[in-house]
Amino acid sequence: MDIEAARRWFLSLQDSIVAGLEAIDGKPFRRDEWTRPEGGGGVSRLIEDGDVLERGGVNFSDVRGSRLPPSATASRPELVGRSWEAMGVSLVLHPWNPCAPTVHLNVRMFVAQKQGAEPVWWFGGGMDLTPYYGFEEDAVHFHRTCRDALAPFGTDLHAKYKRWCDDYFYLKHRREPRGVGGIFYDDLAEGGFERCFALTRAVGEHFLPAYGPILLRRKDLPYGERERDFQCYRRGRYVEFNLVWDRGTLFGLQSNGRTEAILMSLPPLVKWRYDWKPAPGSPEERLYTDFLVPRNWVDGGS
Amino acid sequence: MDIEAARRWFLSLQDSIVAGLEAIDGKPFRRDEWTRPEGGGGVSRLIEDGDVLERGGVNFSDVRGSRLPPSATASRPELVGRSWEAMGVSLVLHPWNPCAPTVHLNVRMFVAQKQGAEPVWWFGGGMDLTPYYGFEEDAVHFHRTCRDALAPFGTDLHAKYKRWCDDYFYLKHRREPRGVGGIFYDDLAEGGFERCFALTRAVGEHFLPAYGPILLRRKDLPYGERERDFQCYRRGRYVEFNLVWDRGTLFGLQSNGRTEAILMSLPPLVKWRYDWKPAPGSPEERLYTDFLVPRNWVDGGS
Numbered sequence: 001m002d003i004e005a006a007r008r009w010f011l012s013l014q015d016s017i018v019a020g021l022e023a024i025d026g027k028p029f030r031r032d033e034w035t036r037p038e039g040g041g042g043v044s045r046l047i048e049d050g051d052v053l054e055r056g057g058v059n060f061s062d063v064r065g066s067r068l069p070p071s072a073t074a075s076r077p078e079l080v081g082r083s084w085e086a087m088g089v090s091l092v093l094h095p096w097n098p099c100a101p102t103v104h105l106n107v108r109m110f111v112a113q114k115q116g117a118e119p120v121w122w123f124g125g126g127m128d129l130t131p132y133y134g135f136e137e138d139a140v141h142f143h144r145t146c147r148d149a150l151a152p153f154g155t156d157l158h159a160k161y162k163r164w165c166d167d168y169f170y171l172k173h174r175r176e177p178r179g180v181g182g183i184f185y186d187d188l189a190e191g192g193f194e195r196c197f198a199l200t201r202a203v204g205e206h207f208l209p210a211y212g213p214i215l216l217r218r219k220d221l222p223y224g225e226r227e228r229d230f231q232c233y234r235r236g237r238y239v240e241f242n243l244v245w246d247r248g249t250l251f252g253l254q255s256n257g258r259t260e261a262i263l264m265s266l267p268p269l270v271k272w273r274y275d276w277k278p279a280p281g282s283p284e285e286r287l288y289t290d291f292l293v294p295r296n297w298v299d300g301g302s
Numbered sequence: 303m304d305i306e307a308a309r310r311w312f313l314s315l316q317d318s319i320v321a322g323l324e325a326i327d328g329k330p331f332r333r334d335e336w337t338r339p340e341g342g343g344g345v346s347r348l349i350e351d352g353d354v355l356e357r358g359g360v361n362f363s364d365v366r367g368s369r370l371p372p373s374a375t376a377s378r379p380e381l382v383g384r385s386w387e388a389m390g391v392s393l394v395l396h397p398w399n400p401c402a403p404t405v406h407l408n409v410r411m412f413v414a415q416k417q418g419a420e421p422v423w424w425f426g427g428g429m430d431l432t433p434y435y436g437f438e439e440d441a442v443h444f445h446r447t448c449r450d451a452l453a454p455f456g457t458d459l460h461a462k463y464k465r466w467c468d469d470y471f472y473l474k475h476r477r478e479p480r481g482v483g484g485i486f487y488d489d490l491a492e493g494g495f496e497r498c499f500a501l502t503r504a505v506g507e508h509f510l511p512a513y514g515p516i517l518l519r520r521k522d523l524p525y526g527e528r529e530r531d532f533q534c535y536r537r538g539r540y541v542e543f544n545l546v547w548d549r550g551t552l553f554g555l556q557s558n559g560r561t562e563a564i565l566m567s568l569p570p571l572v573k574w575r576y577d578w579k580p581a582p583g584s585p586e587e588r589l590y591t592d593f594l595v596p597r598n599w600v601d602g603g604s
Contacts, residue, residue, distance in 0.1 A: 274562055
C-alpha cells in the first residue's frame with residue numbers, strides 16, 4: 001500500500017480534469033488551498049460564472065484524525081481506536097445550458113492505521129449524470145464509458161456498480177432517481193491494493209472521456225426562459241439529495257469539514273415551486289417518463 | 303385531555319392566520335387537502351407569487367400510526383408499542399421584499415395511547431424570525447410579543463424558551479444562527495393538559511401580532527438587484543438548516559410524509575455562491591455583526 005502514490009495520483013487527476021474543463025469553458029478555475037485544524041487539508045479548484053459552467057468545483061482533500069468516529073466503526077468493530085486518513089477527489093459541475101447535464105464524480109481512498117498492525121484500507125468512487133433535458137445518446141455514451149473503465153477488472157463489475165449507483169442516488173422522499181445514474185462502489189479492497197487502485201484510476205481517468213463530449217455538444221444549444229426555469233426547478237432535487245441523503249455531504253458538514261468546499265456541489269440558482277408537474281407530452285415530462293426510469297443504457301437504453 | 307378540542311383549535315388557528323395574511327397580501331391562499339395512507343391527513347394552505355409573499359405555506363396536519371417509531375421511543379422506553387397521533391400547524395413565509403424577514407411558526411401536540419393505560423401527551427412549538435436586512439425595532443417587537451405570549455405561564459419561561467430557540471436554530475456547519483431567534487419548546491406536559499394547551503394557544507395566537515406589523519411596515523420599502531441578490535444568497539442558509547439540521551423536516555421526509563407540504567418551507571428562489579463575504583461596513587455585513595449574534599432583544603437589543 002503506497003499512500004504517497006495515491007496522493008500523487010489524486011492530485012494529478014485533479015490537475016488533468018481542471019485543465020480539460022478549462023479548455024472547454026475558456027475561463028480559468030480559481031484555486032483555494034486550505035488546512036484543517038484536526039489534520040490534513042485540501043486544494044479546491046472552482047469556477048463560477050464561466051462561459052460554459054455556471055458553477056463547479058473539482059476538490060482534492062486529504063483529511064486525517066486520531067480516532068475513527070463511531071459512525072465509521074459501527075460495522076467494523078475491529079477498527080475501533082485506529083487513526084484514519086481519507087483522501088480523494090470530488091467534483092460537481094453545473095453548466096449554464098439546460099441541455100447539458102449536471103455531473104458528479106468522486107474517487108476516494110480510506111486508510112485506518114494502528115501501531116504494530118497492518119493498515120486497513122479501501123477505495124470507493126463513481127460518477128453519475130443528471131440531465132434536465134435528456135438525450136438518449138448522452139446517457140448511452142456516459143454509461144458505455146463507465147463500462148469501458150471497469151471492463152479490465154471483471155465482466156460482472158459494471159452491472160453491479162451501475163445497480164449500486166441507482167440504489168444510492170435515489171430520492172426516497174420523491175420516489176425518484178436523481179438522474180440517469182452511472183456507477184458507484186465503496187469498501188473496495190478485493191484483489192489487493194494494486195488492483196483496487198488501478199480500478200479507481202481507471203474510473204477517474206474515464207471522467208473526461210465520459211462527460212467532455214456531452215458538454216461540448218450541448219453547451220451551445222439554444223434555450224430560453226422556459227428551459228432555464230425547468231433547470232432551476234430540477235436543481236432543487238439536487239439540493240434535496242445532497243443535503244438530506246448524501247452520506248458524504250452529511251459526514252463532512254457534521255464533522256467540521258470545510259463547508260464552502262463541500263457545498264460547491266450546490267447549484268448557483270435554484271427554484272422551488274409547490275406541487276409542480278410537467279405538462280403531458282411536453283419535453284419536461286420526457287425527463288420523467290424516459291430518463292428518470294431504470295433503463296439498460298449500455299445496450300442503447302432498452 | 304381533549305384531542306377534539308385541540309384539533310378544532312389548530313384548524314381555527316390555521317384559518318385565522320391565513321385570513322390575516324390574505325388581508326395583508328391581497329391575494330388568496332390556495333387550499334389542498336390530503337390523506338395519508340398510514341392514517342390521518344392534513345390541510346395545506348399555500349401562496350406563491352402573491353403581492354407581498356413570494357411563497358408561503360400554513361399547514362395543518364394530523365398524522366397517526368399504530369406503533370411509535372424507534373426514534374420516538376429511544377428516550378421514552380415506557381412508550382414502546384403505543385399508537386400515536388401528532389397534530390399541529392406549521393408555517394413558513396418568504397416575502398418578496400428583502401427588508402421583510404422570513405418567519406416560521408410551529409405549534410404541535412403529540413399523543414401516545416395504549417389500551418388500558420392513561421394516554422401520554424405533550425405539546426411543542428415556537429416561532430422565529432430570519433431577517434435579510436435587519437431592523438432592531440422588528441427584532442425587539444417580535445421578541446417582546448413572544449414574551450407577552452408566555453408571561454401568564456411563568457416569569458422564567460420566556461428566557462428559557464428563547465435560549466432553547468437559539469440553541470435549536472443554529473447552523474453548526476456555518477457556526478451561525480439562522481436568524482434573530484424567538485422561542486422554542488418541546489416535551490411540554492408540566493402543569494397538566496389545560497395549562498399546556500393554553501400556553502400553546504397563546505403562542506399560536508400571538509403569531510399575527512408578532513409578525514403582521516413587521517410585514518406591513520417592510521413590504522413596500524424600496525429595494526433593487528443588490529438587495530434581492532443578498533436575500534437569495536441568505537435564503538440558502540434557510541435551505542441548509544431545514545434539510546440538514548431540522549428534526550421535523552427530516553422526520554417528515556424520512557417517514558413517508560407529504561413531501562410537497564413539508565418542503566413548502568423552502569424558498570422560491572435561492573442562490574449559492576462560493577465563499578461569499580459581505581463588504582466591510584456594508585448593510586449586508588450589518589446582518590452578521592448586529593443581528594446574527596446573541597442579543598437581549600426584549601430589553602431593546604442590549
